[in-house]
Amino acid sequence: MTSDIADGRRARYAALTVPLVPALWTLALGLWGLSRQDSVWRDEAATWQVAQRPAGAIWHMLDQVDAVHGLYYLLMHGLFEVFGAGTTTLRLPSVLALAGAAAAVAVTGRRLAGPGRAGRWTGLGAGLALGLLPAVQFHLQEGRPYALVTAGAAVATLLLVRALEPEPAGGDGGPGPVPARSRWQRWPGWAAYALTVLVCALLNWLSLLILPAHAATLLWVRAGRRTWLRW
Secondary structure (H helix, E strand, C coil): CHHHHHHHHHHHHHHHHHHHHHHHHHHHHHHCCCCHHHCCCHHHHHHHHHHCCCHHHHHHHHCCCCHHHHHHHHHHHHHHHHHCCCHHHHHHHHHHHHHHHHHHHHHHHHHHHCCCHHHHHHHHHHHHHHCCCHHHHHHHCCCCCHHHHHHHHHHHHHHHHHHHCCCCCCCCCCCCCCCHHHHHCCHHHHHHHHHHHHHHHHHCHHHHHHHHHHHHHHHHCCCCHHHHHHC
16 A cells, blocks of 8 residues: 555656656746846837737737737737836746746657656657757747747647547446547547637637648547547
8 A cells, every 4th residue: 555655656746747847947948048138139129019009009000910919919918017018028928838838748748658767758858858949949038929839839739649548448447338428528628729729820820730730640540530520
């Protein structure tokens, strides 16, 4: 009994470590030199200027230009209203988003590699490597929506991987048809997936390019008709 409890604690600790370490690693990389002496570059200056306008003025602008970034501008407008305009407020959402993306990538890697030590090391390696990619480091401290889109894509992919995991057989884990309750338990995950993809699209419609990649995944795993309908 004591051994089982200890094993359970170790398993929970390992499950927590896999997403937490990459998230903290990416967070540390993003917070280092975040303000850049309060300087902003051209695209960030656009965010800075638009986010400080009244909400009505932002809506009016979106009728003319930059509608693709509308949700992001409104989000930053709200953050500026609450926390004040500053380079930290401008860039911190990107840092937090990519820290979350690193955690999602780590969990995805662990699930794909399977249980045990191999899965843990695969997840840790994938999550830590994300923060070292040059493109990720560029957007890690940028006051633009691309880090948020990356986080959404990572979370959507994780939700898809979870949804594609084998369903339990019978109600007691034995052979037999999947009970209706188990089938319905899948719908919250698919709903979360759809909502995440929608938010990504509202942040930048080019994020919908993850859908062909996810469709290729469904083909690769030979998903059944029911899975295709849910997707």
